[in-house]
Amino acid sequence: MGKAESFEFQDMGKYSSDSEMSNGSKKGGCFVSTAIGFVLTLLAACLAVGVGLIVHFASPGDLECKCTYPGLTSGNGGTGAIVGGKATTITPGSALIDQCKGIVNDGNTEICSVCPNVQITSLKPTSSSPAQATTTTSSPTSSRDVRLPRNIKPDLYTVELQPNMYEGPAKDFTFNGTVKIKMICVISTPEVVLHINKLNITGSITLSAVDDSSFAYVSHSFDSVRQFIIIRGNKDLIAGHNYTIEMSFIGPLKDDLHGLYLSSYKRGNKTVYIATTQFQATDLRKTFPCFDEPAIKAKFDITLVRKSHMTALSNMPKIASVQRGDDWVADTFQTTPPVSTYLLAFIISDFNYTSAVTTNNVTYRAWARPEAVEQTRYALSVGVEVLTYFEDYFNISFPLPKQDMIAIPDFAAGAMENWGLITYRETAMLYDPKESSEGNKERVAVVVSHELAHQWFGNLVTPSWWDDLWLNEGFASFVEYMGVDHVHKDWKMFEQFVVEDLQDVFNFDGLVTSHPVYVPVTHPDEINEIFDRISYGKGASIIRMMRFFLGEGTFKRGLTRYLNGRKYDAAFHDDLWFALGNQSKDEGKDINVKAIMDTWTLQMNFPVVMLKRDHNNIVVTQKRYLRDYGAKDPGKYVSKFNYAWEIPFTFTSQSKANFNQTDQDVSWMHKNNISLLLPSISPNDWIIGNVMQYGYYRVNYEESNWNKLVQQLDDNHEKIHAINRAQIVNDAWNLAKSGDLDMRIALKTVNYLAKEREYIVWEAALGELGYVDSMLERTSLYGSFANFMRDTVEAPFNETNLADSSLPHLQSYVRSLISAQACEYGIQKCIDQSKELFKNWMSSPDNNTINPSVRSTVYCTAIRNGGVEEWDFAYQMYKISNLASEKSRLMSSLACSRETWILSRYLQYALTPEEIRKQDATNVIVHISRNPVGRSLAWDFVRANWNKLLKDFGEVLYKFARLLAGTTSSFNHPFDLMQLEEFLKAHPDMGSGTRAFQQAIEKTKSNIKWMESNFNVVEEWLKSRGY
């Protein structure tokens, strides 16, 4: 999925042959039991169909897991190599066996999530064989057994869906349909278990055997907790035989943003309805009964039934249209390749499109409301270019004949990578050169690139289970930069990465309530929770680090190896490590990628590396960084590496400054300390560790070195690369927050800021200064701080002009940042210009001449310094704007008012769908909470409307966590903490908000601590600078 909206600037081969799918080598199993005195029995019994790996760890225990691991080949030197396809032999040294042993040895109760393709079977005394394993679907549900048994494998679904949304009130809309599933039985079983949720079965269920006419349906039952339907025949289904199941059903068509759902938009006073889908992670089962797990791929024949004035779209091209009478038309689509259930998409709309054909002959169409179709052209051009670029980069053709992108008026995430039919929220796809800012433009390019990256990472090769979600999202979040960089070299995307992703996720990953990149998850609530910054931002950051230490060429060839090895199939993260490790071995580098990357993915947080001089050496040590070392670790995750990492360390120094380093410059710092010789480096030189911040770690120095760096910034900051300038600021401030560094030094790193002109450094610095602002905003010190900020931005502000529309991309970014500060901290010229520009617009509403890149500042300033007249005008413009990104700017600016009653009214609007679209409601509340006047209003509002918010947004990916984090981010008083704790006590059942609430408590505690330790220091520093 694409990143969600509230990140405002940037916020989610050939068709495989059937013979590959039916190849027996895909079947296999590994049975693991928890053990007292672990006994390994390699049964060497390839009892399942075909040849593969079957390992049985049998011992008395209370839980048994079965893992199937398709296509495992013999190990390479005992380390294990995993390649899809024609595997025939297994050696005991293979990775999976080692892994299974390790799991059991550790007594790890999470075993079922660690093994790929896991199935939980009944409690067994010892030594059961796979053919005898029976699934206990009716046993009491533990948190671990929500997974489907693997005894049935679907091959081809034939599905028909008909939304009924043309007559009567929207609350009565429904959809009905039929599904027929051709399946093969892999392990004999008395029943078929598949997913269903919120559907009513209509008519009878048919269960038949292809080669046994006496086989028939007998009964079915539901397990509503696990969202299962269990269907039984008059005899067992036998391994190796083919079966078919058929059902018809009906379900509600609601505007709930999940499954097959209702969206709408206004044309004049008329509401136009469309039906669209969002299935990730577990919502296809709301649309038709299916085997709804990512590793259970199958082919799909889809038919969508629509009224004649509408258009139907799905993953594949349409191949036939049949009139059904009464104005109904049934469109049938080409059979899909094997695809995971969550990647399907069905849309019925009256949209129009623009189109192009890529150089490799893929038809590319961009769809939107007819009124907005012209705004699709930029996304289309980026899409066409990036799709071809990725085909070249991965060296694998896009496997589908067409690619559609479509802008949906109501959408929960930023975008969704459905194979061949990518859905976007409008702000992530629509762009109008006259009305959209440079930031809007970049966001469109980034999201388009992100979703296209998924067509390979996620769609062609899919994580076996949601615990490896990061394989999807981390990759797409890194590769998106490559795609945009290809189209817009001058945007310096790889520099932007450091502030947008790496430093951003450090904030989250420095908390004890963080989580490892790889997380065992089962329940849908848990799955939804991990669509967070760790999976996206940390995933991307450690992949960037890996690209650096492997070298670009090895990385690229290793990725192609991984994708080709697992295409049309599922993968476990070890598959990636082995593909990259074996590639490096083939190229003579022999880097043990798994051993390195396990330390970054299986434990949470990250290290801070300390550099100390010792004569001509630097001694380099590492420790776990925590923003608050006193915070109590909830103990949910235990590090098996004792919070030590395999670190690709790099450094440079003053007299031999080199910011252009490669994998050849890496000194490996294993999970221990290292000592590096620094020949002929003068003791007067500064040293910088983690050159270009390729590594996912912070760096700390002795005070003398920090002072030399500060001196360098003051004297000639350009001697240090902009990325490392941003790093120095970010590390220093965050080391001060954690108590690893004296705050006085951190403050000195921004002394030179008035001379800085690079976007990423301003972004890093304003992130920290913005934090100080939020801590001080209710204190007596705020006036002095505002004066300091005003003086710092004055010089760069005076070089810019709010009306200049010719600035290049990154300069425009700098102006946006600087002018926002200038107006906020009261530079009169900025306020006057903004008011003037806004007044001109008010006097001719149809002709907005304000440069899109400064509109946010101009709107906010005019509303902050204006009254109800300005607010009502902006709200009116918000209501009638046809461009989503302009709407979004107005929406956030409306929160800038200083009038309490206006803000209260705006909060009420947020929960009134006729005023504010449901998808934007939480954003409005968060925007208001960022206004010092609105902060307590917003928090009171959240508490007063808790049940409604939880009901409306608790299940929506991202939103609820954002709402909580947003409204509580500047809590810094013991009274705030007390409120949070009392609220938690009163609402123990928070669903997907649990983690976010714990984080809010932790954040508040650390804010309180910051105030205790730093308030006086900041006061002293301001005084010393004359404020």
Ligand SMILES: [Zn+2]
């Ligand atoms: Zn994504």
